[in-house]
Amino acid sequence: MAIPVPVSPLAAPLPELPPLAGVRLSAAAAGIRYQGRTDAVLMEVAAGSTAAGVFTSNKCPGAPVDWCRAALKGGKARMVVVNAGNANVFTGKAGRDACAATAAAAAKLAGCPAKQVFVASTGVIGEVLPHEKLVAALPGLQEGLSETNWEAAARGIMTTDTFPKAATRVAQIGDMPVRITGIAKGSGMIAPDMATMLCFVFTDAKIPADALQTLLSKGVGGTFNATTVDSDTSTSDTVLLFATGQAKHPRVPPADGNAARNRFLADFARKLEEVLLELALKVVRDGEGAQKLVKIDVTGAVTARSAKRIGMAVANSPLVKTAIAGEDANWGRIVMAVGKAGEPADRDLLSIGVGGVWMAKDGAVVPSYDEAPVVAHMKGREVEIAIDLGLGRGKATVWTCDLTHGYIDINGSYRS
Amino acid sequence: MAIPVPVSPLAAPLPELPPLAGVRLSAAAAGIRYQGRTDAVLMEVAAGSTAAGVFTSNKCPGAPVDWCRAALKGGKARMVVVNAGNANVFTGKAGRDACAATAAAAAKLAGCPAKQVFVASTGVIGEVLPHEKLVAALPGLQEGLSETNWEAAARGIMTTDTFPKAATRVAQIGDMPVRITGIAKGSGMIAPDMATMLCFVFTDAKIPADALQTLLSKGVGGTFNATTVDSDTSTSDTVLLFATGQAKHPRVPPADGNAARNRFLADFARKLEEVLLELALKVVRDGEGAQKLVKIDVTGAVTARSAKRIGMAVANSPLVKTAIAGEDANWGRIVMAVGKAGEPADRDLLSIGVGGVWMAKDGAVVPSYDEAPVVAHMKGREVEIAIDLGLGRGKATVWTCDLTHGYIDINGSYRS
Numbered sequence: 001m002a003i004p005v006p007v008s009p010l011a012a013p014l015p016e017l018p019p020l021a022g023v024r025l026s027a028a029a030a031g032i033r034y035q036g037r038t039d040a041v042l043m044e045v046a047a048g049s050t051a052a053g054v055f056t057s058n059k060c061p062g063a064p065v066d067w068c069r070a071a072l073k074g075g076k077a078r079m080v081v082v083n084a085g086n087a088n089v090f091t092g093k094a095g096r097d098a099c100a101a102t103a104a105a106a107a108k109l110a111g112c113p114a115k116q117v118f119v120a121s122t123g124v125i126g127e128v129l130p131h132e133k134l135v136a137a138l139p140g141l142q143e144g145l146s147e148t149n150w151e152a153a154a155r156g157i158m159t160t161d162t163f164p165k166a167a168t169r170v171a172q173i174g175d176m177p178v179r180i181t182g183i184a185k186g187s188g189m190i191a192p193d194m195a196t197m198l199c200f201v202f203t204d205a206k207i208p209a210d211a212l213q214t215l216l217s218k219g220v221g222g223t224f225n226a227t228t229v230d231s232d233t234s235t236s237d238t239v240l241l242f243a244t245g246q247a248k249h250p251r252v253p254p255a256d257g258n259a260a261r262n263r264f265l266a267d268f269a270r271k272l273e274e275v276l277l278e279l280a281l282k283v284v285r286d287g288e289g290a291q292k293l294v295k296i297d298v299t300g301a302v303t304a305r306s307a308k309r310i311g312m313a314v315a316n317s318p319l320v321k322t323a324i325a326g327e328d329a330n331w332g333r334i335v336m337a338v339g340k341a342g343e344p345a346d347r348d349l350l351s352i353g354v355g356g357v358w359m360a361k362d363g364a365v366v367p368s369y370d371e372a373p374v375v376a377h378m379k380g381r382e383v384e385i386a387i388d389l390g391l392g393r394g395k396a397t398v399w400t401c402d403l404t405h406g407y408i409d410i411n412g413s414y415r416s
Numbered sequence: 417m418a419i420p421v422p423v424s425p426l427a428a429p430l431p432e433l434p435p436l437a438g439v440r441l442s443a444a445a446a447g448i449r450y451q452g453r454t455d456a457v458l459m460e461v462a463a464g465s466t467a468a469g470v471f472t473s474n475k476c477p478g479a480p481v482d483w484c485r486a487a488l489k490g491g492k493a494r495m496v497v498v499n500a501g502n503a504n505v506f507t508g509k510a511g512r513d514a515c516a517a518t519a520a521a522a523a524k525l526a527g528c529p530a531k532q533v534f535v536a537s538t539g540v541i542g543e544v545l546p547h548e549k550l551v552a553a554l555p556g557l558q559e560g561l562s563e564t565n566w567e568a569a570a571r572g573i574m575t576t577d578t579f580p581k582a583a584t585r586v587a588q589i590g591d592m593p594v595r596i597t598g599i600a601k602g603s604g605m606i607a608p609d610m611a612t613m614l615c616f617v618f619t620d621a622k623i624p625a626d627a628l629q630t631l632l633s634k635g636v637g638g639t640f641n642a643t644t645v646d647s648d649t650s651t652s653d654t655v656l657l658f659a660t661g662q663a664k665h666p667r668v669p670p671a672d673g674n675a676a677r678n679r680f681l682a683d684f685a686r687k688l689e690e691v692l693l694e695l696a697l698k699v700v701r702d703g704e705g706a707q708k709l710v711k712i713d714v715t716g717a718v719t720a721r722s723a724k725r726i727g728m729a730v731a732n733s734p735l736v737k738t739a740i741a742g743e744d745a746n747w748g749r750i751v752m753a754v755g756k757a758g759e760p761a762d763r764d765l766l767s768i769g770v771g772g773v774w775m776a777k778d779g780a781v782v783p784s785y786d787e788a789p790v791v792a793h794m795k796g797r798e799v800e801i802a803i804d805l806g807l808g809r810g811k812a813t814v815w816t817c818d819l820t821h822g823y824i825d826i827n828g829s830y831r832s
Contacts (some may be wrong), residue, residue, distance in 0.1 A: 090779060232756065322827035325532075331542065332542045405828075411738035413819070
């Protein structure tokens, strides 16, 4: 079913992933859709672990997203069950039943309430998930749980991803080191049918669920939510963050001491954002047909929110993305995309730069600009675009990839 | 510079275009960018003609758009000067001077104020328009003015359009026939650099400028503004409507009798909308790389505005458009696009149909649906998608084309 796609030229290697206290993982071949590869992943976190999550803004979310949203209200986690090949989206009551049955079976194995089991699915949409295959695989998955199975888990959640995606950092909390490790799959919409972006991040820090949720919600703004491959928001996007509490750092200050808590978690927040950004950029690097990673810095907008909207309008413009694929520093298309964003912009104050060279300033081309370094920059794997609105102090950075024949090949073929 | 592109498989023939009282046209080769073809068009309307216009919502509009917006305040017109090959966008003071100089020269020839001259440009962005070439061509253009030059004008404004676009209708005003004829160019962004959508519509009816503007503003809502090729809003989009007042129908009721005026102009409004829709669909039929024309009917939304937004989210989804190119009735992607629109939607009330067959209903696939007629429908040149939200009575229809390798070929190549 899947089209053989070569590994992305932008692929990033898997980092070394040491054990993280309180996390065990395993992967197995449950035969849900793919043959001859792992497609089911179980992730166990220590009793007492807290959880946070952010989910797709799509109004037609998959059944697993509904399940996770409800489960998250408890703030506690023990198990995560993930399958690849079937997204369990738009499957009605059968989809809800599949989530409940899977969670119940995993809960029984773990000896925990079903609401401490999180489920996620990725793959084809609109087909009923054969959850009995997943349930049947659970005992074997539990037996296989190990602290060292990070790569197996990162591979087991892939659909047509061309490389596994993980990131890890060490942060300081109260002078004690804690680790943050995450895995992710997807590239916006990389599967031939309907893909999903899934990301699971773990830490051994001991952080209350409300603080964890605040950190995650804030962290995705400038990372996952600042990237786009093709503007199509999946029905299954899910980022879950679990804290096992196994590290020996001092207690996190209570929520009513917000300033103290923020100071206490400042390094953790920074490193969490680094992990999220590295994972998000790995997803973009595996964007369908991507040949170039594109960074867009917007400055001088009226607000940060306005800057981000302008950046996303540029990042989602098919004309900008095809120009980048053609290695054409076509700043006119960038002007167009800035203007169509619907945000405050004044043509005669606008500046556009590529690869560090300002090509257009104050509403007209820079007469003396040297095209040679710009052309050389465009031929590289990473392209940097700078946009200054000249209006205020709002700024934002967003990332995307180019739009190539590969995207049409992957998405224009019949499902099976 | 332009890539040789075969005529669109969706091309529609040029209709017969009889003379329209009070309108004369001509085209000439001014050598602004293209060689060996006409690239300058002059259109003259009788003294006393009224004018209406709608323009791009892009915040970085071209200098000709600024000029037309200002000229329109007078509500009167005598001349329209159009050039192809250079859009006169993001050209600073030089661009404003080019508009003023061109309008002044045309006004001198016509013996009218410069504010009764409208200018429009289409083609490459960011290069100063060599308006002296355009001005030099004006006397010859004036000599060549003729009532029969509609096709020459429709061809002279093309950039990389693959066929000329025109539409004509006869409407009744107070039992008298009046004619409405329009020409258009573009396909969203068909030129390799930065294209524009230009449309010029003429009538011999005698309609005050304010009434004309109301008709036009209303008319574009369900026509031009309900179409999309690639979601990229040009900096130059312009629709101008001129009424020469040569027809002998009774006087249009004054504005303070709005209901009477509306009744009086009802047939004209209907026929104008038909002309605008035919021209808009011809632009979509010439969409970059288009192989299929796609009609999306949205019903059951909370409001008409919401229905249109949902329709446009589907029409702009790269995943939906590549699926259509692949002749894949991938309703899961349509669900995704409905959900990402940000408008009220309830997954469990949503229905999706293709080619008259409901494939998904009430939050799940229709178990008994017959895929054979759907597959056959997808293989045709015109694809119809139906989306019912099941929430209210809001409805809208929008049109787009599929996304194919042709789009990447056209837009991913270097400018020169």
